[in-house]
Amino acid sequence: MKITFLGAARKVTGSCFHLSANGLQFLVDCGMHQGLESDELNRRPFGFNPREIDCVFLTHAHIDHTGLVPRLVREGFKGSIITTAATAELSRVMLADSAHIQEMDAQWMTKKARRAGSEKVVEPLYSVEDAIASIPFFEKKQYGEVYNLKNGFRYRFCDAGHILGSATLELWYRNSPERTILFSGDIGKKGNPIVQDPEHTAKADYVVVESTYGNRLHKGVGDSLEELAGAVESTFRRGGNVYIPAFAVGRTQDLIYIFNKLVREGRLASPLEIYVDSPLADEVTKIYSSHPELFDKDAKGLFGKKKGKAVRVHFTSSVDASMKLNRITSGIIVLAGSGMCDGGRIRHHLKHNLWRPECSVVFVGFQAKGTLGRAIVDGSKEVWILGDKVAVQSRVFTIGGFSAHADQKELLEWLGLFQNKPEVFIVHGEESAALDFEKQVKEKLGFVTKVPALGESYEI
Numbered sequence: 001m002k003i004t005f006l007g008a009a010r011k012v013t014g015s016c017f018h019l020s021a022n023g024l025q026f027l028v029d030c031g032m033h034q035g036l037e038s039d040e041l042n043r044r045p046f047g048f049n050p051r052e053i054d055c056v057f058l059t060h061a062h063i064d065h066t067g068l069v070p071r072l073v074r075e076g077f078k079g080s081i082i083t084t085a086a087t088a089e090l091s092r093v094m095l096a097d098s099a100h101i102q103e104m105d106a107q108w109m110t111k112k113a114r115r116a117g118s119e120k121v122v123e124p125l126y127s128v129e130d131a132i133a134s135i136p137f138f139e140k141k142q143y144g145e146v147y148n149l150k151n152g153f154r155y156r157f158c159d160a161g162h163i164l165g166s167a168t169l170e171l172w173y174r175n176s177p178e179r180t181i182l183f184s185g186d187i188g189k190k191g192n193p194i195v196q197d198p199e200h201t202a203k204a205d206y207v208v209v210e211s212t213y214g215n216r217l218h219k220g221v222g223d224s225l226e227e228l229a230g231a232v233e234s235t236f237r238r239g240g241n242v243y244i245p246a247f248a249v250g251r252t253q254d255l256i257y258i259f260n261k262l263v264r265e266g267r268l269a270s271p272l273e274i275y276v277d278s279p280l281a282d283e284v285t286k287i288y289s290s291h292p293e294l295f296d297k298d299a300k301g302l303f304g305k306k307k308g309k310a311v312r313v314h315f316t317s318s319v320d321a322s323m324k325l326n327r328i329t330s331g332i333i334v335l336a337g338s339g340m341c342d343g344g345r346i347r348h349h350l351k352h353n354l355w356r357p358e359c360s361v362v363f364v365g366f367q368a369k370g371t372l373g374r375a376i377v378d379g380s381k382e383v384w385i386l387g388d389k390v391a392v393q394s395r396v397f398t399i400g401g402f403s404a405h406a407d408q409k410e411l412l413e414w415l416g417l418f419q420n421k422p423e424v425f426i427v428h429g430e431e432s433a434a435l436d437f438e439k440q441v442k443e444k445l446g447f448v449t450k451v452p453a454l455g456e457s458y459e460i
């Protein structure tokens, strides 16, 4: 079998691996590139003919693993998109949301070009129609079951413990002697809120493993919970609100869960009023609630049940309801996207409140260079938001312990659980993280390793 690394090679986003053998061609993930030069990367030719792809396996619903599916379908893909039920459901709302953002961006760029005297019309990467057209291709599968594909291929998804529906993919591609390759997807850290801990398979001949935090160790969750409770309590005492930029999928649901836990344990006073200001987060949370069978023991009973008065979660879908939130000046927590403040409703909240010393902004996720979130975290005294200069006078907290990814130690432990010594391809990490992790895997586990470059192929 031939494997070609078409994305997430020496970088974090754009996961896409092309496999061909026995007259079949398939992809594992078809993700969007994000960050520097992403527009160009997302628009260039795929490197295969979408009409010839028999199936696409998706490891989870994050857009850097699924975001180019609508483009694939628009360019003639007619195969199956195979994934877990929860990933299929989450992808439906996320791909539509992504398409909407693409359309808005294209409109904005066209307008900008017009203003500069150009006739150029910027086409969106794909449209909402393309996203909707992708949905019938999805096939929902169960964790733990071995399914036959065709031509002797078999596969199985196991829980990766990263977000709802996230999976590792095990693929049997030869029978005698039997050969397997395992794709880690994104691996969760143990004890992630809501979802189960990552499952493990006994052996594999090849493993394609992520390395997002291949060179870093996370701070303990205990300290982070303490810090979060302290931030909320001190802000309420000063008479302000807490604003938390959060991605709609995974992080928002984790935070709702964490705040429930803090109130239940008496570390925050009840009732706690949380406003989730994002239509996407509302839909995603409903999908989370409809899959209690995927929750870990602690989380069962949190979603789906009436929660009593300890924590009151309000979803504000309409723009009108979102704007009304500005009238509440103290005592609430507002969760809104985007996670890095480079888009979404959080920017309106920051514009109206960042200058208020009694308020706080709590960052719980990675802030990429060049984003508004990064400027605030880095200590800018004033920032531009939606055309206005705003003084940064709120208190700013950066809390690092809530990442949904395994860190270096946990990634090594995960690899160390294989009973044989698989050959390892390290992907989905910035180059420095991937290379650092490779060194550790060689030294500590003695595995043969490769850190593939973009477009590189191997015969396995």
Ligand SMILES: [Zn+2]
Pocket: 060, 062, 162, 186
């Ligand atoms: Zn992910």
